[in-house]
Amino acid sequence: MKRRTILSMEQALSLPYATLRFAQLGWRVIRIESTPSGAGLPGDPNRYIGARVADDDRRSYFIAPNVGKEAIALNLKDARGQEVLKRLIRTLDVDVFCCNTVPSRYQTLGIDYATLAAVKPDLIWAGISAMGPQVPDAPGYDPVIQAMAGYMEVTGDPNGPPMLAGIPVIDLKAGDEVYANVMLALLDRNETGHGRRIDVSMLQAAASWLITVLPLIDFGCEPNEITRAGNEHRKFIPTNVYPAADGFIFLAIGSDLQWRRLTAIPKFADVANEVRATNEGRHRERAAIHREMAAVTSQHRTDDILADLRAATIPATRIFDIRQVRELPQVHEKLTRTVMPDARVVHMPPMAVDVEDAHSQLFFAPGYGADTRQVLAEAGYQRPEIDALAAAGVVK
Numbered sequence: 001m002k003r004r005t006i007l008s009m010e011q012a013l014s015l016p017y018a019t020l021r022f023a024q025l026g027w028r029v030i031r032i033e034s035t036p037s038g039a040g041l042p043g044d045p046n047r048y049i050g051a052r053v054a055d056d057d058r059r060s061y062f063i064a065p066n067v068g069k070e071a072i073a074l075n076l077k078d079a080r081g082q083e084v085l086k087r088l089i090r091t092l093d094v095d096v097f098c099c100n101t102v103p104s105r106y107q108t109l110g111i112d113y114a115t116l117a118a119v120k121p122d123l124i125w126a127g128i129s130a131m132g133p134q135v136p137d138a139p140g141y142d143p144v145i146q147a148m149a150g151y152m153e154v155t156g157d158p159n160g161p162p163m164l165a166g167i168p169v170i171d172l173k174a175g176d177e178v179y180a181n182v183m184l185a186l187l188d189r190n191e192t193g194h195g196r197r198i199d200v201s202m203l204q205a206a207a208s209w210l211i212t213v214l215p216l217i218d219f220g221c222e223p224n225e226i227t228r229a230g231n232e233h234r235k236f237i238p239t240n241v242y243p244a245a246d247g248f249i250f251l252a253i254g255s256d257l258q259w260r261r262l263t264a265i266p267k268f269a270d271v272a273n274e275v276r277a278t279n280e281g282r283h284r285e286r287a288a289i290h291r292e293m294a295a296v297t298s299q300h301r302t303d304d305i306l307a308d309l310r311a312a313t314i315p316a317t318r319i320f321d322i323r324q325v326r327e328l329p330q331v332h333e334k335l336t337r338t339v340m341p342d343a344r345v346v347h348m349p350p351m352a353v354d355v356e357d358a359h360s361q362l363f364f365a366p367g368y369g370a371d372t373r374q375v376l377a378e379a380g381y382q383r384p385e386i387d388a389l390a391a392a393g394v395v396k
Helices: 014-024 060-066 079-091 113-119 142-148 169-192 202-207 214-219 256-264 266-271 279-284 286-297 302-311 322-327 372-378 383-391
Strands: 005-009 028-033 052-055 070-073 096-099 124-129 196-201 239-244 247-252 316-318 335-339 345-350
Touching (some): 014 060, 052 060, 113 124, 142 169, 239 286, 247 302, 256 266, 256 279, 266 286, 302 316
Parallel strands (some): 005 096
Antiparallel strands (some): 247 316
16 A cells, blocks of 8 residues: 555544544654644643643643654744645645644635645645534534534433533544545545545534434434433344343344344243234333343343353343453454553554554654654755744744
8 A cells, every 4th residue: 555645734633533544554644733822832732631641742632643643833824834834745745635623714824725736736635624614613522513413312311411422423433534535535536636625524424323313303203213212222122231230231132033032041031922022012012121121130140141142142241341341352452552752552442444554553642843843854944944934933
């Protein structure tokens, strides 16, 4: 696979997650951050979130999405900074430019597609924003989009308030859409020689995942079909968390055949009746089924229940915490890694899919502006020129 160069004006999580996926392929990713202005901390605000693990601008929340990258600080409010950007795109033969600032700033900063495509016509341009360029000033924050896209309405206990998902799923979904659509654009460019503009709306991307609930509106659904269901599945009965004598299990019945296998296990036999032989019948008695299932499981240890369910080939598991997930053999052997400046190894999530020759160990996340001089020198700037740009506040 050819090594590509990504130049990314990025911050927060959605876009850094997308470009991390490129870094895992061994591609070059150069992140652009702003030069210091005012009294605020410089660069990506996420640099300063979490515990100090390396130095003040590389804290725990920042590290994992930004390993394997280079970092430069560039003032794109200054016309000289915009000229530096254009020169980097030309001389470094940049394949992809990415950004996740609000669209109303694209032209002001000189990062709009038309401006950069004029520098390099086959450039692929990708931007993440809250609702696309049609709503140019809306900030894109995962929790706000979760609320707006209905995710909170369908998450949590049906008798409780709307709830956020446990991870920032919309940030990650938007990042995956950048990754997928850049790959599609690279394929198209290979055939046509043309670049492409990609606009990822976090709201639209989130709404694309409403496939199990949104279409039901036109089928005359009941209100409880498109709202919170707790740990139950809205359609497949019984699928739920059940208490065991020493913890909890999650059990999923996805067919009438699996129901027959479940109720053939002696301890669950009394949960069966003629009405419940079909999923439609089980819907009518779902509350009673969940009560009766819980009454059975609470009398037995987790290991004993899971042994019976495995023998019957019924999907089930104990509920793992994050430390336990990391130690699962199927996960642990796939973990990616980085090495801190003090030589400590940090374990990070695996790649989403195994890719031949991908990088499972990536160099540590860069400090703010750490690679500015090196990258500018690579673009042909001489030391006095770089010094002059730094003195003028164009670079840091």
